[in-house]
Amino acid sequence: MSEQTVYLDGQYLPLAEARVPVLDRGFIFGDGVYEVVPVYAGRAFRWPQHRARLGRSLAAIRIADPLGAAGWDALVRELVGRHPWPDQFVYIQVTRGVAPRAHPFPADATPTVFAMSSELKAPAAALLEKGVSLASLPDERWLHCDIKSTSLLGNVLARQAAIDAGAHECVMFRDGFLTEGAASNVWVARDGVVRGVPAGPLALEGIRVGLIESLCAAEGIAFERRRIHRDELGRADELMISSATQEILPVTLLDGKPVGNGIPGPLHRRLHQAYQRAKSDPAIAGWS
Ligand SMILES: Cc1ncc(COP(=O)(O)O)c(C=O)c1O
Structure with a gap:
């Protein structure tokens, strides 16, 4: 049992009571998109960027935005306010809705909107002090990895292969x-x-990508986005990974070999x- 309150199609209810019909196209086809938004001291971090990416993902799979900017703002504020943790991460998912199972878009389905917020714990000190390890794999996913789709089988299999x-x-x-990872x-x-890959269909445009670009500019660190050959990772001084819940982690092992001198x-x-x-700078965090 959990004390979490979730949002489902206009209602706030305990997580354990939230139910979606089995014919929801999210369940049947993975026909939906999602967002993961970090919250620090009760305020969503870079929320305008996350909301904009949600809008792009919805448009890319041709689901009309079910809530609109003001509706999303209110949902996130309300959901965060219902939980005690200062730092949280909000998961938002929109699917094409419930319809008889058939591949074409249903004529009259209403999108299913689900959101939940969980406690966000800072990355473990050991990960920051020792760094993490990466395993190289061929990217066997589809060619629209810029869409933050709930169809994540390729990512799930890749992550498990790394583990x-x-x-x-x-x-x-x-x-x-x-x-990407x-x-x-x-x-x-x-x-x-510091180099990252160009924006395009082969990788998700992480919200931390723009953030890291801004942080590099503020710190006077050279920053570049271009195609990166796998050999360059073997010659790197440092490797890092970034995501909403992991922030920026140092990578000290690549395929079992030390990266640079093997320490962050x-x-x-x-x-x-x-x-x-x-995290508390209004201009960077996106608070007006
Ligand atoms: C495939 C993939 N790439 C990149 C990212 C990083 O994106 P963000 O910085 O928006 O969390 C994620 C986040 O989970 C992801 O799933």
């Missing part, structure tokens, strides 16, 4: 070039430059510290 290999996360490559963006630093590096330290400050 089976004893790693924390995977790093995926398509035609020899970096795409199963649930994170990947950063490659060499000679003082100075660029990670600076970006981690800048990230902590950003």
Whole structure:
């Protein structure tokens, strides 16, 4: 049993009481999109960017936005306010709704809107002090990885393959070039430059991508986005991964070999510290 209150189709109710019909297209087809939004000291962090990405994901799969900007704002505020934790992460999911099972879009289904908020714990000190490990894998997912879709089977299988290999996360490559992790963006630093992959259909545009670009600019760290060959990861001084719940983690092992000198590096330290400050900086956090 959980004390969590969730939002489902206009109602707030205990998590254990939330029910979705089995013919929901999210269950049958994975026909939906989602968001994960961190909340610090009770306020959603970079919420305008998350809301905009949700809008792009909905438009990409042709679901009309069921709530609109003001509706999403109110939902997130209300859900966060119903929980005691200062730091939370809000999960939002929209599916195409309930309809007889058939692939074409149903003519008259109403989107199912679900949201829940959970306690957000800061990344464990051991992960920051020792760093995490990555396992290289071919990227076998589809060609619309920029859509934050609930159809995550490729990501789930990749993440499990990394865990089976004893790693924390995977790093995926398509035609020899970096795409991303199963649930994170990947950063490659060499000679003082932090590099990430270009925006496009092969990787999710993480909300931390724009954030890390801003943090680098503020810190005077060179930042570049371009295609990154897998050999460059082997020569990197530092590797990092980023996501809403993990912030920015240092990577110290790649396929069992040390990254750089095998300990978290100075660029990670600076970006981690800048990230902590950003959590209460209204201009970066997106609070007006
Ligand atoms: C596949 C994938 N790439 C990248 C990210 C990072 O995105 P964000 O910074 O918005 O959490 C995630 C987040 O979970 C993800 O699932």
